[in-house]
Amino acid sequence: METAGLTYVFPDGNGIKNITFQVKRGEIYALYGGHHAGKSVLLQAIIGAIRPQSGTFKLFGNIDDQQERRRIGFVPQKPVTISSLSPANMLRYFSSAFGTTESHIQDILHLNLKEKTAVRRLPLSTQRLVNLAVALLGNPDFIIWDDPFSGMDKGECEHLISVLAYLHEMNHTTLLISGQDYSQLSRLASKYGVMADGKLICELTAGELNECCQRCIKIRTPQLERAITILSQQFPDFEVLSHDTIRVFNYNEQSGEINALLVCSGIEVSEIWLAGMEPTDYLLKMTGGAKNDPDYAK
Amino acid sequence: MIQTMQSELFRIRKSRLFFGCLVLAAFFVFALALTFYHNSVNGMLSAISLVPFTEFLFSDYSLVFPLTLFFCLYFTEDFHTGSYSMVLSKGANRAQVFFGKLLAAWISVFFFLLVCFGVAYLSILMMGTARHDIEYSLPAMGTFLLIQCLCFFGYTAVLNLISYLLRHRIIVTIVAFFVLGVLYLYLTKISAALDMDYSLYKYWIVGLSHSLRINTIAEDFMPILITLAVYLFLPTVVSFSLFQKLDLRSLERR
Numbered sequence: 001m002e003t004a005g006l007t008y009v010f011p012d013g014n015g016i017k018n019i020t021f022q023v024k025r026g027e028i029y030a031l032y033g034g035h036h037a038g039k040s041v042l043l044q045a046i047i048g049a050i051r052p053q054s055g056t057f058k059l060f061g062n063i064d065d066q067q068e069r070r071r072i073g074f075v076p077q078k079p080v081t082i083s084s085l086s087p088a089n090m091l092r093y094f095s096s097a098f099g100t101t102e103s104h105i106q107d108i109l110h111l112n113l114k115e116k117t118a119v120r121r122l123p124l125s126t127q128r129l130v131n132l133a134v135a136l137l138g139n140p141d142f143i144i145w146d147d148p149f150s151g152m153d154k155g156e157c158e159h160l161i162s163v164l165a166y167l168h169e170m171n172h173t174t175l176l177i178s179g180q181d182y183s184q185l186s187r188l189a190s191k192y193g194v195m196a197d198g199k200l201i202c203e204l205t206a207g208e209l210n211e212c213c214q215r216c217i218k219i220r221t222p223q224l225e226r227a228i229t230i231l232s233q234q235f236p237d238f239e240v241l242s243h244d245t246i247r248v249f250n251y252n253e254q255s256g257e258i259n260a261l262l263v264c265s266g267i268e269v270s271e272i273w274l275a276g277m278e279p280t281d282y283l284l285k286m287t288g289g290a291k292n293d294p295d296y297a298k
Numbered sequence: 299m300i301q302t303m304q305s306e307l308f309r310i311r312k313s314r315l316f317f318g319c320l321v322l323a324a325f326f327v328f329a330l331a332l333t334f335y336h337n338s339v340n341g342m343l344s345a346i347s348l349v350p351f352t353e354f355l356f357s358d359y360s361l362v363f364p365l366t367l368f369f370c371l372y373f374t375e376d377f378h379t380g381s382y383s384m385v386l387s388k389g390a391n392r393a394q395v396f397f398g399k400l401l402a403a404w405i406s407v408f409f410f411l412l413v414c415f416g417v418a419y420l421s422i423l424m425m426g427t428a429r430h431d432i433e434y435s436l437p438a439m440g441t442f443l444l445i446q447c448l449c450f451f452g453y454t455a456v457l458n459l460i461s462y463l464l465r466h467r468i469i470v471t472i473v474a475f476f477v478l479g480v481l482y483l484y485l486t487k488i489s490a491a492l493d494m495d496y497s498l499y500k501y502w503i504v505g506l507s508h509s510l511r512i513n514t515i516a517e518d519f520m521p522i523l524i525t526l527a528v529y530l531f532l533p534t535v536v537s538f539s540l541f542q543k544l545d546l547r548s549l550e551r552r
Binding site: 049067068069070076078082092096098135 | 302305306309314315379380381382386387388389390543545546547
């Protein structure tokens with residue numbers, strides 16, 4: 001899926017502004033952001049519940065997205081329930097609306113389709129699973145799920161994660177999920193899109209995010225080449241960031257020793273500090289203080 | 299569109315509210331039949347005529363109230379629950395969803411009216427056949443009932459339009475009943491007091507107009523036809539164009 005300049009701004013100024021991103025086949029893409037970041041609006045624009053004011057998007061490489069929508073499954077943030085329909089009847093209602101046969105995914109979801117109680121009277125986690133079962137009708141290649149973990153306890157989250165991981169591994173389903181809980185998203189996501197104020201601030205792979213957050217010792221020195229020679233003998237795990245900055249990994253407890261070594265070797269150390277942070281804090285910093293300095297953690 | 303219609307019919311078939319409203323309307327209609335029979339007996343009439351009885355069936359809100367309640371909740375439920383997003387995500391376009399839903403509503407209105415007419419005529423026949431002669435004119439009654447059915451279809455389209463305009467179920471329900479009340483006063487009390495005569499308006503709301511009489515259908519055929527056409531097509535076209543642009547996300551509590 002590919003969007004280009006997708007925009008939908010509400011009269012109060014909220015919404016999404018010029019969103020361009022791509023979800024590749026087989027990826028698990030997580031849209032991360034706080035409340036009113038625009039995650040849900042973006043997903044609703046993709047599935048067609050709102051018409052974007054500008055911008056285009058392609059599904060499965062096809063500009064005629066209507067044609068390809070059959071290959072999508074969407075699970076909304078607030079579970080959909082239809083009057084007093086039971087889970088089985090709700091599946092029947094949607095399979096009739098979609099013109100698809102009912103899938104047999106309920107075994108994986110542990111759904112009891114003999115349940116006569118109306119879906120709206122069932123626990124939130126079951127309502128979500130029923131909605132997922134609806135989304136899985138017709139065996140879609142691409143699942144879009146808006147904030148799957150909100151309001152769920154740890155056990156329920158584990159179950160959802162295992163289901164999504166199963167779908168990804170066994171069915172090779174591409175997933176686009178949104179949320180604001182990094183600890184849950186990180187269990188699945190292979191790529192993150194960080195959103196704030198209706199804009200996509202940046203995109204990071206899981207590896208890039210870890211790299212950005214990796215704790216290290218940063219050293220600023222005008223004598224970079226000499227510092228490299230000395231460090232490579234005792235602290236070889238380092239990386240040159242710029243003409244005067246190096247970061248050293250895996251020796252966070254030995255910052256004093258590194259400083260003493262450099263100073264004793266006659267190298268001027270302008271600055272030395274412990275950098276990096278937890279990914280959660282890093283993402284929070286980005287979404288909360290994106291306008292100030294998204295590069296703060298580095 | 300057929301798929302949406304089928305699924306909506308399934309949904310209506312499984313709706314307790316629909317059957318609750320149907321039972322309520324059937325009860326009202328039975329009460330109407332009882333009243334008509336009582337009036338006929340008090341009037342010392344030797345025969346019970348089904349022609350005035352057919353007109354009498356639409357003399358108050360008996361059929362309109364339960365239908366209004368059901369459709370206000372039915373048309374707004376998708377906004378309330380956000381189910382449009384799930385349907386649209388699977389490739390159905392808005393036209394299919396709109397017309398599928400409206401057609402299902404019209405079919406259910408037809409079923410609703412059939413049941414109510416059945417209860418009404420069965421009741422009056424069971425009460426009357428034992429001691430009275432029954433007079434009837436099938437073509438006249440059939441034409442009148444057909445016109446009333448079309449009026450109900452138009453009324454359903456108006457409720458659909460109100461639902462798409464306001465979207466919140468409580469607001470829609472209040473507005474629909476308020477409009478009914480105002481129209482009742484306008485078409486009966488106020489128009490009588492002011493001696494108003496608007497030929498195109500007086501037929502337009504189901505079950506309210508005392509001007510729509512079986513014996514005057516032939517002479518008023520053109521205004522009735524124009525009114526019905528406007529009543530059916532105008533709200534349908536307006537609500538369809540509105541639906542095309544509507545934000546179909548689930549309504550959030552703010």
